[in-house]
Amino acid sequence: MQKISLRANAKINIGLHITAKRPDGYHDIESCFYPVGWADEIQISVVEQTTFSYEGLPIQGATADNLCLKAYYSLKKDFPALPDVHIHLVKNVPIGAGMGGGSSDAAFTLKGLNQLFNLGLNNSQLEDYARKLGSDCAFFVENKPTLATEKGDVFSPLGLSLAGKYIVIVYPSLHVSTAEAYSGVKPTQPATALDVLLKAPLETWRETVQNDFEGSVAAKYSQITDLKTDLYGFGAAYASMTGSGSAVFGILEKSVNDSVLAHFEQKQYSVWAGILE
Ligand SMILES: C[C@@](CO)(OP(=O)(O)O)[C@H](O)COP(=O)(O)OP(=O)(O)OC[C@H]1O[C@@H](n2ccc(N)nc2=O)[C@H](O)[C@@H]1O
Ligand SMILES: Nc1ncnc2c1ncn2[C@@H]1O[C@H](COP(=O)(O)OP(=O)(O)O)[C@@H](O)[C@H]1O
Numbered sequence: 480m481q482k483i484s485l486r487a488n489a490k491i492n493i494g495l496h497i498t499a500k501r502p503d504g505y506h507d508i509e510s511c512f513y514p515v516g517w518a519d520e521i522q523i524s525v526v527e528q529t530t531f532s533y534e535g536l537p538i539q540g541a542t543a544d545n546l547c548l549k550a551y552y553s554l555k556k557d558f559p560a561l562p563d564v565h566i567h568l569v570k571n572v573p574i575g576a577g578m579g580g581g582s583s584d585a586a587f588t589l590k591g592l593n594q595l596f597n598l599g600l601n602n603s604q605l606e607d608y609a610r611k612l613g614s615d616c617a618f619f620v621e622n623k624p625t626l627a628t629e630k631g632d633v634f635s636p637l638g639l640s641l642a643g644k645y646i647v648i649v650y651p652s653l654h655v656s657t658a659e660a661y662s663g664v665k666p667t668q669p670a671t672a673l674d675v676l677l678k679a680p681l682e683t684w685r686e687t688v689q690n691d692f693e694g695s696v697a698a699k700y701s702q703i704t705d706l707k708t709d710l711y712g713f714g715a716a717y718a719s720m721t722g723s724g725s726a727v728f729g730i731l732e733k734s735v736n737d738s739v740l741a742h743f744e745q746k747q748y749s750v751w752a753g754i755l756e
Contacts, residue, residue, distance in 0.1 A: 481562075482524035483595045487587035489517045489578035490618060491648070491721040491728050493639075494676065494688040496669045497661070505614065505630050506661055509673045511637060512618045512627050515728075516753040517648060519584055520569040521547065523591050529563040535570035546585035546612060553608050554592055561596060573749055575654035577692075577722025579615040586612075586619030606632070615722075626674050639677055641755040645731040647710060647739065650749040651702040653725040660723035663695035681730065684717040696724040703727060713739050730755070 493511040500506055519535075531548050538545065547566045555561045566588065572580030586609045593600045600608075602620050609616035610632040617632040618625065626637040676687045697703040703720055706727040710718040715729030735752060743750040 481595060483591045485521040485587045485591045487519040487521055487583040488514050489572045489580050489583060491515055494673045495690040496673055497664050497666045497691040498668055499666045506666060507629055508631050509628050511677055513624045514622050515646060517572055517751040519571050519580060521587055522567045523564050523595060525562050526565045527563060530565045533568040533570055538570060546581045547588045549612055550585040550588035558598060573650040576650045576726040577724045578726055582613045582615035583619045586616050637674055644755050645734045646728055646755050647735055647752045648726055648728045649706050649743045650726040652748060653700050655696055655724040657723045660692050664691050681716045690720050692723050693720045
């Protein structure tokens with residue numbers, strides 16, 4: 480049987496400037512997108528009739544709206560001979576967390592179908608399919624640290640590597656809607672461009688690198704500020720909310736011990752720790 484298994488990893492945003500409102504109602508941003516190891520699993524297999532199933536964290540919305548199926552049908556439109564498939568998703572990445580989990584599922588489904596059925600699409604063509612499914616989605620095609628601009632779907636090299644550093648990500652179980660988060664921020668041109676700020680040593684970022692969503696989300700949910708304080712207390716060199724929230728991450732020079740993870744788990748938060756690549 481023809482089948483493929485995929486690991487659809489999440490991302491964090493290191494710095495996020497919302498610079499302008501666009502004529503199409505979306506916003507121009509500049510943000511460093513960085514892949515992390517917290518991941519969903521996707522299995523695609525050839526069957527008689529296209530279906531979708533999932534296990535793990537609950538996903539709101541109709542099955543037809545799941546981004547895995549949307550990705551499949553966006554290819555099927557241009558490749559009518561695409562075989563029917565069953566897509567099974569193991570949902571691990573928190574939803575509404577600012578980690579782009581749904582966008583990653585969509586991008587990896589596109590990449591998986593391209594590979595399984597030898598569609599011959601290159602990365603630039605896959606990105607074109609991806610950006611129609613969500614602004615974050617195109618990033619997961621290359622899935623490498625990058626500076627994202629415009630809607631978050633135009634990429635330029637950043638020359639930033641945090642390989643070998645440790646990361647702790649905590650999701651305080653608060654679902655933040657991306658559209659709502661954008662509507663709570665007044666776009667502003669940053670005094671210094673993000674790529675310039677990120678060239679300075681990691682230790683300086685605490686004072687300079689900010690996520691423009693953080694102020695309004697933290698004003699509503701005090702947990703965000705508390706999490707940052709905790710992560711700095713546990714030795715983070717830099718801590719921030721990711722994307723439109725509500726997950727908060729800390730980047731550390733050394734790994735944390737189990738008592739740190741237990742500290743967050745006791746609060747009923749989801750937590751993931753790993754090494755950056
Ligand atoms: C904020 C970011 C930062 O990386 O990530 P998340 O927090 O969602 O992970 C992204 O810009 C989210 O991208 P994504 O989640 O794909 O958003 P989309 O589905 O395209 O859009 C959802 C809604 O967010 C708003 N939106 C999105 C992107 C953008 N550049 N400007 C916007 O104003 C629009 O109101 C849109 O209707
Ligand atoms: N496979 C999927 N995984 C997660 N969310 C999905 C998926 N398909 C559709 N969605 C919808 O996408 C929205 C959240 O997307 P997600 O990328 O996980 O969060 P965020 O925007 O915080 O990064 C939710 O409204 C959810 O119902």
